[in-house]
Amino acid sequence: MESPDDQRSAGTGADEWKYRPSAGLDQSLLQRLGGFPREPEPLVYALRSASGLLLRTWLRSYHRLQILGRENLPGEGSFVLVANHSSHLDALCLVSAFSLARLHRVFPAAAADYFFSNMARTAFSAVFINALPFHREVHGEQSLTVCTALLENPGNVLIIFPEGTRSITGEIDRFRSGIGRLLLGTSIPAVPCRLEGASAAWPKGRKIPRPKKVRVIIGRPRSYETMPATRESVREICRDLEEAVRLLATGRDPR
Amino acid sequence: MTVDAALSSEILRFYAALVGSIIVLAGLVLFVVTVVFGKDIRPIWRTYRGWLIMTPLVVGFIIAGRTAVIVGVCLLALFGFREFARATGLYRDWWMTGVVMVAIIGVAAVSIASDPRIRTPGWYGLFMALPVYVVGLLLVIPVLRNRTRGQLQSTALAVLGFVYFGWMFAHLGFLANTSHAYGYLLYLLFAVEVNDIAAFCFGKLFGRHKLRSEVSPNKTVEGSLGALAVSLVLPWLLSFSFPHFGTLQLVLTGLIVGIGGQLGDLTISFIKRDIGIKDMGAVIPGHGGVLDRIDSLIFVAPLFFHMVRWFYGIA
Numbered sequence: 188m189e190s191p192d193d194q195r196s197a198g199t200g201a202d203e204w205k206y207r208p209s210a211g212l213d214q215s216l217l218q219r220l221g222g223f224p225r226e227p228e229p230l231v232y233a234l235r236s237a238s239g240l241l242l243r244t245w246l247r248s249y250h251r252l253q254i255l256g257r258e259n260l261p262g263e264g265s266f267v268l269v270a271n272h273s274s275h276l277d278a279l280c281l282v283s284a285f286s287l288a289r290l291h292r293v294f295p296a297a298a299a300d301y302f303f304s305n306m307a308r309t310a311f312s313a314v315f316i317n318a319l320p321f322h323r324e325v326h327g328e329q330s331l332t333v334c335t336a337l338l339e340n341p342g343n344v345l346i347i348f349p350e351g352t353r354s355i356t357g358e359i360d361r362f363r364s365g366i367g368r369l370l371l372g373t374s375i376p377a378v379p380c381r382l383e384g385a386s387a388a389w390p391k392g393r394k395i396p397r398p399k400k401v402r403v404i405i406g407r408p409r410s411y412e413t414m415p416a417t418r419e420s421v422r423e424i425c426r427d428l429e430e431a432v433r434l435l436a437t438g439r440d441p442r
Numbered sequence: 443m444t445v446d447a448a449l450s451s452e453i454l455r456f457y458a459a460l461v462g463s464i465i466v467l468a469g470l471v472l473f474v475v476t477v478v479f480g481k482d483i484r485p486i487w488r489t490y491r492g493w494l495i496m497t498p499l500v501v502g503f504i505i506a507g508r509t510a511v512i513v514g515v516c517l518l519a520l521f522g523f524r525e526f527a528r529a530t531g532l533y534r535d536w537w538m539t540g541v542v543m544v545a546i547i548g549v550a551a552v553s554i555a556s557d558p559r560i561r562t563p564g565w566y567g568l569f570m571a572l573p574v575y576v577v578g579l580l581l582v583i584p585v586l587r588n589r590t591r592g593q594l595q596s597t598a599l600a601v602l603g604f605v606y607f608g609w610m611f612a613h614l615g616f617l618a619n620t621s622h623a624y625g626y627l628l629y630l631l632f633a634v635e636v637n638d639i640a641a642f643c644f645g646k647l648f649g650r651h652k653l654r655s656e657v658s659p660n661k662t663v664e665g666s667l668g669a670l671a672v673s674l675v676l677p678w679l680l681s682f683s684f685p686h687f688g689t690l691q692l693v694l695t696g697l698i699v700g701i702g703g704q705l706g707d708l709t710i711s712f713i714k715r716d717i718g719i720k721d722m723g724a725v726i727p728g729h730g731g732v733l734d735r736i737d738s739l740i741f742v743a744p745l746f747f748h749m750v751r752w753f754y755g756i757a
Contacts, residue, residue: 204595205531205595206529206530206717206718207531207534208528208529208530208531208715208717209528209529209531209533211724212528212529212719212722212724213720213721213723214722214724215724215725216725218724229536229539229540321496398510420706430733
């Protein structure tokens, strides 16, 4: 039989409190910023929202940013935004296509070997761009797993530039296979997206952007749920998305 | 407390020289141990580097004056509370953590402001009354949000977070409003660290009996008593820090630092052990989190402050 004393020491009768410590307790803030997924930090959110507002103002005034086909963005659920890449402006423009409230759920995949290579870049990429560190040289599969996990949570947006790097000429390069492997056999929608004028406004190698017009054209979402799991399907997805992005030039109907 | 007053303060000069020589001496000892005896003591060097950065920072804030000290204490309280929130999981509730953080800044503002009635620096009345309003506000949050699930735990953690890590610790900042600020602040900071180190050394040398086996298995009765003995002697050695103190006040100071410091340490220990973590964070390399460093001060500062206020008032 339990003595009254035992009952008292067993607590208040209610269930024990459940503590759920943060996963990155033994890491410094910078280490946490460099990792992924990142936990929500009020201070980081505040900085990102403020910088997002400034960024929009700058893009709309200096680059007269125009966003077409915004109605094609799926309202809820996670999806991948697939775009051509020729400038540092690209990710900034694409992020600006979303509402400020959704900003913290939009993750441009960024080359870890560049954007997370030192302390300053890590802080900048994580705080202001909300970048997902993507290891394009090694651990490619591991990075894809991180992307898949991100997309399994509803409401997240992943921005991917399947060319893998900025095009120097402004022409669209061949899409790498990662995007195909990510999307094959899943119901996650892929939204093709064309960036125009970014390469002229801020080409690779230039320090300061020029005040040229930039346009974002968003196409209709597509998914590759029913394709067979073969290498050919992966290539097919890449070709399809590349074609879709190419066709989204101005003058054509984005739908 | 102004920069000029700080630079002409003999107490500050003494403590700066004392701590400076201790750091240089400790560095030499570590150097000899590493180079002459060839021992690998990299973790100790890491802790030492932490001190090399922290000590000048603390002295710098004290030289910079009253407002700087209060702001510095406020920043430590904010970081400390953040660690507590991250460790307990409270940080997922942005309302609770947000209100507590604003309240901690509010405590600092009240410490900096002057009493509108008697125009002395530091609004003591509101400083003491603030927990009433903050606890009230925290209790109202679940009502306003129309939520019940887990809210008792959140509110309780937030109340503890504010009252202990925010408000009780803020008494250290409020000491900057007193007329013997340099002596009080520098003595407390120094004595609390000495107490910690003494407990560690006595424990290592003579430690046989566990002090609190469940809470902190590495602490011993011998270490604790040794630290208390050192802390009781220290006020007499450094009595020029508070020349107006009589025997009673010197003894009380020794008891507050000697007992309170160790209780503060054990308090954080039981919190960590209940949650099941080792360190509160990783902000200071070689020291763990902010709370692992300031744990003793949180407990000692309010006890010392109210002892001083009882006998001598604030100004």
